[in-house]
Amino acid sequence: MxxxxxxxxxxxxxxxxxxxxxxxxxxxxxxxxxxxxxxxxxxxxxxxxxxxxxxxxxxxxxxxxxxxxxxxxxxxxxxxxxxxxxxxxxxxxxxxxxxxxxxxxxxxxxxxxxxxxxxxxxxxxxxxxxxxxxxxxxxxxxxxxxxxxxxxxxxxxxxxxxxxxxxxxxxxxxxxxLVHQDSQEFQIGKGITMRDGEDCTIAACGITVKMALDAADSLKQEGISCRVVDMFSIKPIDADLLAKCAKETGCIVTCEEHNVMGGFGSAVSEVVSEVYPVPIKRIGVQDRFGESARDSEIPALLEKHGLTSINIAKAVKEVIGRKR
Missing domain, CATH: 3.40.50.970 (Thiamin diphosphate (ThDP)-binding fold, Pyr/PP domains)
Incomplete structure (x- = not known):
């Protein structure tokens, strides 16, 4: 590897x-x-x-x-x-x-x-x-x-x-x-499908994109197929891609290094609730402030606030259980 x-x-x-x-x-x-x-x-x-x-x-x-x-x-x-x-x-x-x-x-x-x-x-x-x-x-x-x-x-x-x-x-x-190749193109308002899947969509931005990919890898070993999208364009957001993901996978997990209140997950929820409502689970900072951490302790700080591939994988299993 x-x-x-x-x-x-x-x-x-x-x-x-x-x-x-x-x-x-x-x-x-x-x-x-x-x-x-x-x-x-x-x-x-x-x-x-x-x-x-x-x-x-x-x-x-x-x-x-x-x-x-x-x-x-x-x-x-x-x-x-x-x-x-x-x-x-x-x-x-x-x-x-x-x-x-x-x-x-x-x-x-x-x-x-x-x-x-x-x-x-x-x-x-x-x-x-x-x-x-x-x-x-x-x-x-x-x-x-x-x-x-x-x-x-x-x-x-x-x-x-x-x-x-x-x-x-x-x-x-x-x-x-690095999660992208130099050949990757970026367009305003267009998300990037990093990996295809059928059971759940993991929509991520920033440093959580790599976490989402790692979560998808671990879930694949359990027979769960996840689609991973990098939604780098928060505004305008790719409503068409989100609607497609909702229809085709039936549920969505969002992840962001931001408060879950009003952030990326909220933006996704706003779009999906209007065009094709499906179960959504938002991973992010749970409406509380962070705290000091040495560079070597940052992984532990992220873990304390639930920003890990393991927590994303747990959220995927939870939201799949709420699919109709």
């Missing part, structure tokens, strides 16, 4: 930005005193006149990005998820999403964050962002991405640079396993 390759989302994000900076002089990059951590400093070294570190002032980060967008630039603004959107929902809503030039929706600003979810570890519960999916998908005009690996990060960063509109993309702090 080949070993799993682990790669760093932030590194590939920074690398892609430098490539895009070479290709498009309108691309500018902004940070809030976290440019080394977000790996955007290399862009600043190569394009110092298109790089802005506003300091620990996240609301200003958003407002300056909006101004640059109005001036015709394509700003990529980045910091930690707990600060963006955590400290500046008002500016995101009223300075980026609300102003709409003729024939367009919102401003052309790309908000890209890291340190999403509870796998931030040692920063503790106060810095573990578990509400951002709920916040950002509720703001009109925003597109929301939660990539599963560095292939997705690189391709989605490039996609955001090419398409007008406000985007939010959340990356993990820790290294993540």
């Amino acid at each position: 080949s070993s799993v390759q682990m790669t760093d989302m932030r590194t590939f994000y920074g690398k892609t930005l430098v490539e895009l900076g070479d290709e498009n002089q309108n691309i500018v990059v902004l940070g809030a005193d976290t440019t080394d951590s977000l790996k955007t400093a290399d862009f600043g070294k190569k394009f110092p006149n298109r790089f802005f570190n506003v300091g620990i002032a996240e609301a200003n980060l958003v407002s300056v990005s909006a101004g640059l967008a109005i001036s015709g630039k394509i700003p990529f603004a980045s910091t930690y998820a707990i600060f963006l959107p955590g400290r500046c929902v008002d500016q995101i809503r009223n300075a980026i999403a609300y102003p709409s030039p003729p024939g367009k929706k919102g401003l052309n600003v790309k908000l890209v964050v890291s340190h999403g979810g509870i796998s931030v570890g040692a920063d503790g519960g106060s810095h573990q962002q578990i509400e951002d999916i709920a916040i950002m998908r509720a703001i009109p005009n925003f597109t929301v991405f939660i990539p599963a690996d560095t292939v997705a990060v690189s391709k989605l960063t490039r996609l955001m640079s090419q398409i007008y509109g406000p985007f939010y993309m959340r990356m993990a702090r820790s290294t993540t396993p």
Whole structure:
């Protein structure tokens, strides 16, 4: 069996930005005193006149990005998820999403964050962002991405640079396993079927995609066939694929590194309940804050909050038992 390759989302994000900076002089990059951590400093070294570190002032980060967008630039603004959107929902809503030039929706600003979810570890519960999916998908005009690996990060960063509109993309702090091939294509509002199956659909996003694949592998040994879909596009979400999965497998388990209240699982439930209601089980943080954990303890923290392939497999068996 080949070993799993682990790669760093932030590194590939920074690398892609430098490539895009070479290709498009309108691309500018902004940070809030976290440019080394977000790996955007290399862009600043190569394009110092298109790089802005506003300091620990996240609301200003958003407002300056909006101004640059109005001036015709394509700003990529980045910091930690707990600060963006955590400290500046008002500016995101009223300075980026609300102003709409003729024939367009919102401003052309790309908000890209890291340190999403509870796998931030040692920063503790106060810095573990578990509400951002709920916040950002509720703001009109925003597109929301939660990539599963560095292939997705690189391709989605490039996609955001090419398409007008406000985007939010959340990356993990820790290294993540590769689950996609370099040839994989990514489209806004389209999920990716990672594995086919008949008995249940496991819909996942972010770091839980690998957990979903591992759960499907273990269940296969018990004769349970699971379909696994990477729903990296949280908003717009692939309603057609979810309806197809509901009809063909009869039940769905969702998994996310986020509060189950208002997050990805809620988005799936909203769609499925309207088009083809089937039993759904949501795996995620159960409406409570995280806590500190050293890097070596992050697997234990994820386990405490139920974010494991074992728990996903248990949920699949439970929801299958509720099928008509």
